[in-house]
Amino acid sequence: MTQASQAPVSRYPVPSLDAMPEDIRVRILKVQEKSGFIPNVFLMLAYRPDEFRAFMAYHDALMDKESGVTKAEREMIVVATSAANQCQYSVIAHGAILRIRAKNPLIADQIASNYHKADIAPRQRVMLDFAMKVPQQAQEVDEADRAALREHGFSEDNIWDIAAIASFFGMSKRLANFTNLRANEEFYTLGRN
Amino acid sequence: MTQASQAPVSRYPVPSLDAMPEDIRVRILKVQEKSGFIPNVFLMLAYRPDEFRAFMAYHDALMDKESGVTKAEREMIVVATSAANQCQYSVIAHGAILRIRAKNPLIADQIASNYHKADIAPRQRVMLDFAMKVPQQAQEVDEADRAALREHGFSEDNIWDIAAIASFFGMSKRLANFTNLRANEEFYTLGRN
Amino acid sequence: MTQASQAPVSRYPVPSLDAMPEDIRVRILKVQEKSGFIPNVFLMLAYRPDEFRAFMAYHDALMDKESGVTKAEREMIVVATSAANQCQYSVIAHGAILRIRAKNPLIADQIASNYHKADIAPRQRVMLDFAMKVPQQAQEVDEADRAALREHGFSEDNIWDIAAIASFFGMSKRLANFTNLRANEEFYTLGRN
Amino acid sequence: MTQASQAPVSRYPVPSLDAMPEDIRVRILKVQEKSGFIPNVFLMLAYRPDEFRAFMAYHDALMDKESGVTKAEREMIVVATSAANQCQYSVIAHGAILRIRAKNPLIADQIASNYHKADIAPRQRVMLDFAMKVPQQAQEVDEADRAALREHGFSEDNIWDIAAIASFFGMSKRLANFTNLRANEEFYTLGRN
């Protein structure tokens, strides 16, 4: 087997921290300080500074704001849709974040393998049904889907949040896949106890 | 039939120009001045200023830069992948832009209906084969796909461009679909003669 | 790019008008007189006179008769099912006929890109749902499908019409695809204003 | 279980022989004389005389002519594509005809259940691979498919025959399915010894 520690971050070159634009280096150092390591998605995208900035701005607009969709629920959306797209990076990295946000060491593996059988609330199941439909059959999303969400207390704005997160991570999964982005080893065990 | 002129921009409210943040209003007025009308995607996204800004920054980073993938070719990618996802807004709006960029009144309808039979160069066919694979089977993109692209003169950076455009518009199509974004009537005829 | 004007009608030889059997030549001249040009499907099929005759007889039996399914609605069926099968010829040629029959310059592009979001009546949506099911899952068509159609005023004979049109154009699309049948340039702009 | 002998021919009314137009009655009596029974497809289509005539003309143009594709091979195409579409009538009725034409009591059940494992020649396997691609992915039929056929001795005209038969029976299967056309009991055992 390939030795994991020697495996590259992605198929594309990774600039050294010194060579990065100031704003990008600052953001990367901040996440390193907070997490103890630099998630590889930051290093992969640093090769394209304009795309790095747009990606992070979009990410923050969706994932850091206040919303009736909790932060744990938003990570459920990321994990469920990533598993359906076989995005190794997101399943592993956001699986870790989900375990932490939900304070539940089992939830990420359950959702990644089959969200229909995960220990989640009925409202979360309806949310994931909708989140899965957006990338797979967005052209058929209709009033019935939205009515099901409203019955479980999701507002029209929450519906936008769910759909936009599913859409944004649909994009990020494709980036991860075509660049062969590798998940940091730290993610595998984070939040497991 | 619904009267087209009364049809709403999207399912979500559209703020008045006066009520928009300054930077967003300026951008919208600029596109209106250039095109003669405001493409509905701007009005739809203005409801969410942070997402508007991130979306446009991402769009510009991919679509306005210099690249070995021409601007007409980039629009081919948008039209082909939008048709596969049944995204009405993008097929119609980017179909118009493609006709203009390629100075070819037939090309958009050909690619939207079946790019395998469109009047395009072999290099462009290989480019579209890859662009279609990214949203549909990104998990299986491999060295053989990249080799085919390199044989037709695409660099590793061009490959990123193609894949990133296919990924970004994969996201935008989902936004258009869940918001019921309506294509402006102007797009239907632009570039047809 | 290939120059469109030099592109062949199809992969198969096209007999000269002089060399065609009398009845076929007459029919072709009549359509030319009416339309101002000869739709390529006539030239392609003229290579096989017996199939030409059977095809046109079938076409006329379904498309020219009186029926509770209007002629514009019949063209909607052709465009929607052709788009699903990526039949370039039918999307473009019957898109033109639909624009003319419906006196609506937007309708064909809307239906081709996503009929769920087209400006059509509820009854037409149900009709297209059924028309799409016939080629894709005819083996599962059942009483519930027919009940939905009857609720919107379609008789059992109308149901036959819808299903037979979807079936016949399912055949014609395959003919167009394996022969590389090319749509005449005239179709692209017909009925757009 | 429903008693087979009381089961209707199809969902639609069947006119009495007396009430049929002369040419249709003549054709039906001829097939009855030859086969000993009236295949139900004739009775079902007699409800729509114009479609009956066009259908039979098309059928004869493809199935009765001389061709480098033998009559047994043409029936193989019908059985293989009908099985893929779950068309009960065609699998059973044309299965019988195939057994007779090929003088082989096993071949129809083998092809209906999995033509990859049927006792057929390599040339026939390539023919069926192509015939299956026409209804399923006609939009992707390309030069490589045709080259494979030519290598096994099929001419361009034979290729048209194969594709046209697959296309025509694609249509007839849908007719059979939406009308609930029932296969005559005689077909089940014909040609089995």
Place this chain on the structure above:
Amino acid sequence: MTQASQAPVSRYPVPSLDAMPEDIRVRILKVQEKSGFIPNVFLMLAYRPDEFRAFMAYHDALMDKESGVTKAEREMIVVATSAANQCQYSVIAHGAILRIRAKNPLIADQIASNYHKADIAPRQRVMLDFAMKVPQQAQEVDEADRAALREHGFSEDNIWDIAAIASFFGMSKRLANFTNLRANEEFYTLGRN
């Protein structure tokens, strides 16, 4: 065409009866005595005695026991799911057994070609809908599926029986396919009159 009588049982060697372990030889001789021939699945599996024993034990546990699901109904499950998986051996061999168990010479061909249009009771249709869902979408089996079965008189234990049979024959079909297991000629005609 390959001469059927010379065709091998499977891709793998078949031990002679003498070379088989005693218990396996006894079982095989017993089935030969009862049926008049040795079904090829016994000869194929004899190459792997431990798997032979486990397979037959599993088979008997599901197919020979008393159950509210009749023996004919169990064979319907085998035939319907085998047809969906294009398992030639099971469609042909279990088709024969179904004809015998149901005392109905038409039923196997009807179910193999399209169970939605077979002469079966409503309860059997619901049973087959469920049996088809287990191999195709077992991850989505839910309470609604079970409720539909209970409405038709199936107990929770019957539901296990149906699902377990669909699951077990899902396995056996794969074994038959990768070994190229050939159906004995005797099966083609058994139970046809």
Place this chain on the structure above:
Amino acid sequence: MTQASQAPVSRYPVPSLDAMPEDIRVRILKVQEKSGFIPNVFLMLAYRPDEFRAFMAYHDALMDKESGVTKAEREMIVVATSAANQCQYSVIAHGAILRIRAKNPLIADQIASNYHKADIAPRQRVMLDFAMKVPQQAQEVDEADRAALREHGFSEDNIWDIAAIASFFGMSKRLANFTNLRANEEFYTLGRN
């Protein structure tokens, strides 16, 4: 959220150890002694003693024997095919066994999320390509698949082993899914360091 510790083993009753047949109790106590807990699949199947015995006999025949396919490789097959079928129990339980057998804490999550991007040898990738084809398209397995395996040193007997394991666990996944079999919490963390 449901409290995991109160969640039932499966939808079906679990007999008490005392109420189980002697041979089954002995087997269960042995696995408990070895692992420190009773994997739920044993408790689920104990409800059906005959099926328990056949299942375990089959399992042992495939998983415990000597073979050129290593025990870690066999678990790779189970995890990859289980992930494709969204079998939560097998992904989680066999993921744990794979980590232990391969002495690699990362490998199970990598293979479950996307085996194309896992840290495995080329030979193992070819093995998994084949193992995935067996449940999904066994009817199309052909000589080219086997040639690719032989090139990587797999014998015809190894090929049987790979296909049989993929087939057997295809069955077990369906059992797990329709019974709502729940993975023991112990599996989530086993072998992670």
